[in-house]
Amino acid sequence: MGIWGVSIGDTKWIYLMSNTSLTASINIQGTCQIYGYSPRAINVSSGAFFTCTGDQNFINIHFVDLQDSPGDSNALIVLSGNSLKIENVTFNRLPTAQYNYRGLVDVINGNIEWRNHMDNFKLQGCELIKMSNEAQFTISSGYACRIGSANDGIQLSNSRIIAGAFHRTLQFMNSNFTNIVNTGNGGSVLYLRVDTGGQINIEGCIFGSCSCAQPGNGGALAVILNSGTARLKIYNTLFVNCSTAAGYGGYGWGGAIFINMLYAFNPAYFNLTLLTFTDCFSAVEAGNHVHIQSAETQSLGATLLSSNIFSVKDTTVQNLDQKLNYMGIDTGNVAGGSNDPFRHCPLFLECYKLYLFKDPYNVSQNSGSNDNEDCGRESDPCQNVKYITDFTGSEHVKYSQSSSIVNIVMLSDSTMEDTLDINPSKYVGQLITMKSKDYFNDSQSTSKKYIQTQLRSTYYISVTSTSRLELYGLQFNNLLSSAGGSLIFASTSSTTSYIIKIVSCKFVFAGSSLAHQIIYINGGKILIQKTAFKNYQFSDTNTAIVIQSISLSSIAELEQDNFTDITQSGTGSGAAISTVLNSGSSLKISSSS
Structure with missing residues (x-):
């Protein structure tokens, strides 16, 4: 087996000249040195281990544990007295085993002197x-x-x-x-x-x-x-x-x-x-x-x-x-x-x-107990979006006003939403995303959470200056029929990035003939993609989407959108889309109907 031993005084020296195996437990008593002549391997069978009750040293040893599942023995060496020195010792497992299921040493009593890299x-x-x-x-x-x-x-x-x-x-x-x-x-x-x-x-x-x-x-x-x-x-x-x-x-x-x-x-x-x-x-x-x-x-x-x-x-x-x-x-x-x-x-x-900034913030009219500084977890959602967009800098940590994205997930339909003013003067407002809980990328068939605003007399969303808003997989309707203005308003002097993205959403008429627009943009860049507008009735010159360029440049991109049963009873033109484009402005419509 390539093992030989010698006694020097009270110390027993066991030299391993080649690799060997331990197939049963062995009790080492007294003072003993177990030394691999250059590193030598000991293959330790399942259930086998060393018990040390004296002063022992393991030097230049590589243990290979043959135990391939959790078992009764928890270690390859059990120390129950005096001292144990571990020097240049490594261990590993069978190639077929995912883990080592035993440790190296179980110290019940005694001192380990560790001189080892592992x-x-x-x-x-x-x-x-x-x-x-x-x-x-x-x-x-x-x-x-x-x-x-x-x-x-x-x-x-x-x-x-x-x-x-x-x-x-x-x-x-x-x-x-x-x-x-x-x-x-x-x-x-x-x-x-x-x-x-x-x-x-x-x-x-x-x-x-x-x-x-x-x-x-x-x-x-x-x-x-x-x-x-x-x-x-x-x-x-x-x-x-x-x-x-x-x-x-x-x-x-x-x-x-x-x-x-x-x-x-x-x-x-x-x-x-x-x-x-x-x-x-x-x-x-x-x-x-x-x-x-x-x-x-x-x-x-x-x-x-x-x-x-x-x-x-x-x-x-x-x-x-x-x-x-x-x-x-x-x-x-x-x-x-x-x-x-x-x-x-x-x-x-x-x-x-301390209120921690969350990603995402969850909103539910049905299960949100109330709006508080720590709401937003799925288990404790906020009741409305406005509460989140109106946070102040003193309330939350781990939020960077200049770089953090505020992600909002709608867990339920809502009839409680109030005006959302999204602009750089607000603590939260550089980039906000809102989406339905079940929305996934480019999904048009996802069940859309319905934000109902037909009883509101003023706009629902306003996005201005360098702020940005993205809406995914949501359903909207309109304001109170007699209300003026628009449901969603956007205006900025920059066309570098989208001020608003509306993707895979649905806008459906509720009420009687409307005295307002649904979306109004004057300056900035907007993307409306895979979105449906259905059954709207407008009075006078009002229309579903108005793209203006009064002293500002506007860029509108409409991709794979659908306009169905949109009517206008007044003297305006374009029940679905009305545009006034100056130099630097553009309207691009692709694959829409």
Whole structure:
């Protein structure tokens, strides 16, 4: 088998001269060195594992786990006493297995000294290192380890690099953890409960592209402090592109770090200083960098600052710009992982309500309980569109007035809509899209949500200046029959982009002969595509679409539209379309009838 051994003093040396197999569990007692003469493979059969009760070293070993599904054993090595050194050890799975279904070490009692680089493996339903009871784990300052890499990385499914509950010591020094992705649970590198007397010490490390998914918390690190004497120190450490990803359920707090304080906070046992965060985010904007659950967020934040035990390099954490980066929640407000923004507070600022900009905003006359600053989710829609377009800058965060698109989805028909003034002076108004819930690209057969305005005496939509509006898969009618003006009005001095797009919509007459137009444009560029106008009756000179160019240039493009039974009883001309075009203006009609 290419194995030979020798005893030197009290130490037994086992040399692997060639690859070998482990087909049954084996108990290693006393002091023992297992050494691959250059890296050697050990093929470990399902159910087989090493039990270590003395001082053992595994050096230059490549484990190939032959277990191809979840089983009874959770690790290849079980440490139940003294110490274990892991140096230049790798592990992998059968080519036919999607994941490794066992971790590397289950530490019941004893210390792991880690001198190892690992990369490019997949774990499901287990931890690379599981810690419990008297477990200790050390990466010393003299040996900087690397786990994961930018090119390959480590894929985890409901797994972590290190997880469990312990009351001894875990120490990371000067090490890198890169591209470690957990598609479930909390944490990716760490998920640990620290009990009485236990401590975590992380110094000079880098966590890059480490993430977990909802309902997990803590993209890189998730720590539960289960005692008033449980210690946590993270010092001079960098977090880059760490995140919690959108999944299902609630939570998703702490893009880089999540901490749950189950006992009264003691500042003597806590230190998060000289940290750096770059491009880290929470799926729900609850602590993009750090999120802490505690008895009372505001008093905790004040203590962290006054005791000088929380700091971020080159950053004033009390700045308003940092309000979403460092957050907390009172334990009494957790409510099963609720992401109601009213429940979360900035750690270092006065707690006030934070309303998050949503994409999209949902609107329903039928199920919207009422319009409020946080409406818009499909489960809690707004009741009317005007409430959204009338938002002010002080109400919402994560919205860029100059670049963000406001997407509005109509979940139901509506008879409650009020005037929509869309212009740059409004906080919301650079580009607004409205569409029916079931609309998909270029769809003409989709059920169209019906916005009824036949009782209104003034216009419904006005779009001016540099603002833009796009309507998709909706149905409209008209204003009150005697009302003047138009249902939709648009005017701008620029023809560079469309001020209005109307795609796959339907306009259907309601009432008696109309004293107003349906669409009126004076200046700007408009597209009406795959849209139907039916059964309208107009009085005097009124018509369905009016294209004017009074002191401004107008460009109208009509594609694959349909005008049916449009009549005019007055002295005007063009019941469907009336145009007055000056130099620089144009009307293009293609494939319409």
